[in-house]
Amino acid sequence: MNTPSPLLSAQGVHVTFPGRHGAPDVRAVDGVDLDVRPGEIVALVGESGCGKTTLARALVGLVEPTAGRIAFDGRPLEYSGRSLKAYRRRVQLVLQDPTGSLNPRHTVYDAVAEGLRIHGHAGDERAAVAGALARAGLRPAERFFLRRPHELSGGQRQRVVIAGALVLEPELLVADEPVASLDASVRGEILALLLRLRAELGLSALVVTHDLGLAWNIADRVAVMYLGRIVETGEVERVLTAPRHPYTRALLSVLPEAPGDPVILAGEPPDPSRIPSGCRFHARCQILAGGEAERAGVAEACRGRDPGILDGSGTAQVACHWASQSGAD
Numbered sequence: 001m002n003t004p005s006p007l008l009s010a011q012g013v014h015v016t017f018p019g020r021h022g023a024p025d026v027r028a029v030d031g032v033d034l035d036v037r038p039g040e041i042v043a044l045v046g047e048s049g050c051g052k053t054t055l056a057r058a059l060v061g062l063v064e065p066t067a068g069r070i071a072f073d074g075r076p077l078e079y080s081g082r083s084l085k086a087y088r089r090r091v092q093l094v095l096q097d098p099t100g101s102l103n104p105r106h107t108v109y110d111a112v113a114e115g116l117r118i119h120g121h122a123g124d125e126r127a128a129v130a131g132a133l134a135r136a137g138l139r140p141a142e143r144f145f146l147r148r149p150h151e152l153s154g155g156q157r158q159r160v161v162i163a164g165a166l167v168l169e170p171e172l173l174v175a176d177e178p179v180a181s182l183d184a185s186v187r188g189e190i191l192a193l194l195l196r197l198r199a200e201l202g203l204s205a206l207v208v209t210h211d212l213g214l215a216w217n218i219a220d221r222v223a224v225m226y227l228g229r230i231v232e233t234g235e236v237e238r239v240l241t242a243p244r245h246p247y248t249r250a251l252l253s254v255l256p257e258a259p260g261d262p263v264i265l266a267g268e269p270p271d272p273s274r275i276p277s278g279c280r281f282h283a284r285c286q287i288l289a290g291g292e293a294e295r296a297g298v299a300e301a302c303r304g305r306d307p308g309i310l311d312g313s314g315t316a317q318v319a320c321h322w323a324s325q326s327g328a329d
Contacts (some may be wrong), residue, residue, distance in 0.1 A: 005074060006035035008059060008091070008172055009203050009312060013068035015054050016136035024273040026053040029065070030228030036172065041205045042314075043215035043236065045224035045251070049270060055225070056174050056208045072172075089119055092165035096177030098157035102149040108133070109145040112164045119168060132167035135200075136160070137193055155186035162193065166201075173197075176208045182277060191218050212251055216240050221314045224248045227270040227280045231311065234316030235318045244289045244323040278303045279321060293322045 015029040028051045036042050044052050050211045057063040059070060061077060072079040077087060092115075095101045102111050112129045121128065133141035136159040149157055158178065165173055175194070179187040195218060197203045207218060215222045215236055222239045223234040224247065233247040243249045250263040269286040282288055282302045296316040298321040307319040318324065 003313075004037050006071075006312070007034040007040075007073060008034075009071045009205070010034045010059060010073070011069045011312065012309070013058060013062055013070065014066045015051075015058050016066040019273055026273045027144075027228050027275055028272050029058065030272070030275065032068075032225075033309060034059075034223055034227075034229055034230065035312040035314060036204050037204050037314075037324075038171075038204055039198060039202050040221065041219050042196070043209060043219035043222045044206060044208045044225060045210065045215050045222055046213055047210060047251075047269070049272070050225045051228040051272065052208050052225050053176055056093070056176050056206065059206065060174050061087055061093055062093070065170045068256045075236060085119065087096065089168050090170050091172045091174065092168060092170040094161055094165050094173055094175040094178055094321060096180045098154065098181070099149065101161045102157060104149050106148070107145060108138075108147050108149075108160050111149075111160055111168050115164055115168045123249070128167055129163075132163040135159070135166050135197065136163035137189075138163065153186075154182050157184060158186075158190055159193070162190075166197070170203070172204045172206070172207045174208070174320045176211070178207065179214065180209075180211075185212075188217075194218060212240060213255060222249070228272055229280065230317065231281065231310075231319045233308075233310055233314060235314075238316055244318040245320045246285050246322070247281050250286065266325075278305055279307055279319070281320075287322050296322055296325050298322050298325045 013032045017026040019025050046052050058065050064079050130141040136145050138159050179190050212294050219236045222236045223230045226247050232248045252267050253263040261285050265284045279302045287293050293302050301321040310317040
């Protein structure tokens with residue numbers, strides 16, 4: 001069976017910000033390949049500060065990469081105003097904080113219609129707004145038209161934000177922590193909505209999250225990010241049931257249902273202005289600290305040799321000398 005061409009493709013993407021007051025540059029995204037295929041949901045997972053939000057912003061055209069290439073539907077992303085406007089009609093960003101995303105003075109109708117007005121929609125605005133609200137699960141839609149954000153629950157506000165993205169009939173949603181600010185009871189409803197939109201509309205999605213449990217419930221594939229790079233990727237069931245990278249294992253170990261004791265990572269949280277030599281995880285790696293890398297004969301490589309950039313194809317891959325040497329599974 002032929003694998004469909006990616007809808008969204010990042011190749012060798014770097015995003016670097018100048019350091020303040022002479023400090024080293026911040027390598028927020030430090031060489032990422034990532035594909036999202038039509039109708040696919042990919043979870044981009046990692047701790048705060050790993051670069052996943054910066055990568056998401058680059059993928060929707062809000063940040064121009066320092067190096068590398070982003071392509072959509074086979075065509076390189078261009079950064080002229082007209083090209084970006086056309087692109088953002090096809091690729092929509094959904095942010096984690098619906099309260100911050102919505103103007104408190106605007107009605108729900110105006111919030112959802114804003115994108116149509118920016119893009120010069122020529123059709124029936126009222127019908128388009130009502131349709132988007134209904135698809136987002138706010139029915140009957142007309143009942144919500146004149147409400148303001150403070151009159152809605154957190155879950156309803158997130159549905160309004162999603163409706164504002166859907167009204168432009170995009171092909172891809174980039175959702176940055178879409179349920180992080182919601183109660184547990186509402187989180188499942190929003191995840192079920194995203195899955196329904198994929199089934200009904202054929203939408204693709206990149207879901208940015210620190211929550212591996214969320215990835216398990218919604219994604220086809222997962223890409224685990226650490227200090228500006230993807231360090232493990234593959235089908236979600238394979239990565240989350242048989243993680244190979246020590247960092248993925250540590251993230252999974254703290255989930256409530258995980259067997260054994262949680263892995264407490266040593267050292268300081270990552271600093272993207274001071275990326276270590278060798279494997280960027282080696283200073284915190286439980287495998288290196290416990291002597292297993294030494295016994296496998298790869299400790300020197302862990303400290304001194306970069307494992308390299310994983311390609312974006314989504315096949316099972318790991319950027320780890322020990323996992324590659326030992327066949328860890």
